[in-house]
Amino acid sequence: MQSARFIGSEIYRTSTYGPWHPLRVPRVSTVMDLSRALGWLPQDVYLNSPRAKPAALHVWHTPEYIAALQKAEATRSVSQPDRETFHIGTPANPVFPEMYRRPATAAGGSLLAGELLRDGGVIYNPAGGTHHGMPGHAGGFCYLNDPVLAMLSLRRNGVTRIAYVDIDAHHPDGVARGFHGDPDCLMISVHEDGLWPRTGALEDRAGGSAINLPVPQGLNDDEMAYIRDALILPQVDRFKPDAIVLQCGADAVEEDPQSHLSLSNQAHWSIVRALMGMAPRYLVLGGGGYNPWSVGRLWTGVWGILSGQTIPTHLPPEAEQVLRALTFDGNRRGKNPSAHWFTTLADRPRNGAIRDVVRQRVSVLTGQTTARRVFAK
Structure with a gap:
């Protein structure tokens, strides 16, 4: 099998949603810089992400919405009717200079991943994972829905059964809407109970194609390991997917300011490792993550695992310098950063x-799925 490949772009280095938006922090550029400082990102595994053209986005998003995004970027403004219709020009989904080009680049990477995985392999697109985008409007910082686009790309390239796991x-x-009731798509989502968008209730099966596990605040590593071993891995194994898409949002760790969970990055890494080899095609995407140190370290470790590296116990000076150069103004966590945010990945x-x-x-979820399998027989 070909070595794991990393899809990135320099657009993420200079693009920001604005000085006070949660996505003002550098994320993908930090992962690229850390990975290079560690010697993990040689040119032969790095792919520059293409920018998706409007026609490629129309397989999921409406032409009217894509045109509105392009217009807003060109004029740096949004009319009131467009704001109400397309949910852009809002505090969550603001107007900024690359508001079409940046998400179209992330989407282009996920579309490309579906093509590259035609014959199998492992692809990492940390800029992806924008799972709230809807066909005709933005949502939750997500202008486009690149996970849906990636899965549709996989389907166009010969893949039938897809397991989508979202942590x-x-x-x-948005993904739940895109694959509602699709018997060849298994969606497993582990998410904080009551957190925006307040969907994904335990009983919500999305037409039979989803397993939703809302978890309580303070979720710890042992609880996530239990969920991994009792729910995620058995369900994926039974489903026998042709491809696995993992949305590895970094906002479930304890240091993230947007959620109330208490995981370490090792909990995420354990799921990345455990899903490797369970299907011939493996696409790992980014997602949420709003503390620049925690998201940069977590996603760099993901790439280390996918590319077969050993996670160092202490970072070399070049990598430590990348982390020490980060700032996190306007948030209490950034005022007193922990020492290990600079010196370690794990x-x-x-x-x-x-x-x-x-x-x-x-137990409710495993009982439901078992009952459905027995009934189906």
Whole structure:
């Protein structure tokens, strides 16, 4: 099998949603810089992401919406009717200089991944994972829905059965809509209960194609390991997918300012490792993540795992310099950064008791899926 490949772009280095938006922080550029400082990103595995053309986006997004995005970028303004119709020019989805080009580049990377995985392999597109985008409007910082576009690209390139696993703190409402009731798509989402967009209830099966696990605040590493072993891996194994798409949002770690979960980055890495080899095609995307140190370290570690590297216990000076150059103004976590944010990739495990509510919800889901399989026979 060909070596894992990394899709990136320099557009993420200079583009920002604005000085006070949660996505003002550098993320993909930090992963690229850290990976290069560690010697993990040689040119022969790095692919520059293409920018998706409007026609390629129309397989999911409406032409009217794509045209409105382009118009808003060109004029740096949004009319009131367009704001109300397309949900752009809002505090969550603001107008900024690259508001079409940046998401179209992330989407172009995910579309390309579907083509590159035709014959198998591993692709990492950390700029992807924008799972809230809807066909005709933006949502939750997501102007486009590149996971849906990636999965449609996989389908065009001969893939039938796709397992989509999402461990972002937020429920992937756009993906749930895109594959509602599709028997050849298994969607598993582990997300914080009650967090925006407040969808993905335990009983919500999205037409039979989804397994939603809302988890309580404070979710710890042992609880995520239990979810991994009792729910995620058995369901993926039974489904026998042709491809796995993992949305590895970094906002479920304890240091993230947008959620209330207590995971270490090692909890995410354990799922990345566990899903490797369970299908001949593996696409890993980014997603949420709003602390520049925690998201940069987590996603760099993801690339290390996918590319077969050993995670160092202490970063070399070149990598440490990348992390020390980051700032996080306007947030209390950035005022007193922990020392390990500069010197290591791996967090210490955040262990704890497996609470009854977690066991009960997993039991409900595994009981539902077992009952459906028996009935189907």
